[in-house]
Amino acid sequence: MQDSQYTVGDVMTPTVVALAGGATFKEIARTMRQWGVGAMPVLDGLGRVVGVVSEADLLRKEEFRDSDPDWPGERPRPADAARARAVTAEELMTAPAVTVHPDAGLGRAARLMARYGVKRLPVVGDDGVLTGIVSRCDLLKVFLxxxxxxxxxxxxxxxxxxxxxxxxxxxxxxxxxxxxxxxxxxxxxxxxxxxxxxxxxxxxxxxxxxxxGPPRRPVLEPDLTDSEKPACRPTGTRSSRAGR
Missing domain, CATH: 3.30.1340 (Histidine-containing Protein; Chain: A;)
Known part of the structure; x- marks a missing residue:
């Protein structure tokens, strides 16, 4: 890598496990376990990122499995209830996805992760097509x-x-x-x-x-001009020679 600021493209992982919109709930769960990932981008037919499915999205189904919709304290928000009933990636995903360009600086990627509370970002080109993924761990590579x-x-x-x-x-x-x-x-x-x-x-x-800074010369005789100031000043005790 060069002296200039590192970019997301310098540290991202180019190989990404992604989903089609029609991937089923169990397919998503199996893929996450197989690849050890907690979130995956969802792509349209042209390879463009349209959303992200995370473990949290899948857990909505477990979270509200035993809830009673008639009990006020357990009534989920409409969005959460919809995800709890979802069975495909397109229904489960969070959209639009928070993405980052490969030419973006690492600081921008870190701010996006902090702002949206995510651990990784899909990396997309100008056409929206997936080119990689960058994680928090990737951003720490510069400290190596x-x-x-x-x-x-x-x-x-x-x-x-x-x-x-x-x-x-x-x-x-x-x-x-x-x-x-x-x-x-x-x-x-x-x-x-x-x-x-x-x-x-x-x-x-x-x-x-x-x-x-540069050493400073002490101002010994501020009332004298530079030409009148002594190059050095006598030191020590001067005894009186009066009377000799």
């Missing part, structure tokens, strides 16, 4: 980057373009994904920006900024 790769990207893509100093003066070290920046820089006002940019590098766990 080596410390050396992360350090090299930080040096070349972040530090080199913002501080006109040699890499010997500004040191970048990475240990277990934690980036540490040390050294002196001409302008410390850029440090917050650099920290933010380093954090955006894929695989970075945290950033520790220990950058310092």
């Amino acid at each position: 980057r080596s410390d050396e790769d992360i350090a090299e990207e930080v040096r070349r893509q972040v530090v080199a373009g913002r501080f006109p100093v040699s890499l010997d003066a500004l040191r970048v070290t990475v240990r277990e994904g934690v980036v540490t920046l040390t050294g002196r820089v001409p302008d410390t006002s850029l440090a917050p920006l650099v920290v933010r940019l380093v954090r955006s590098v894929e695989g970075v766990v945290d950033v520790r900024c220990l950058l310092t």
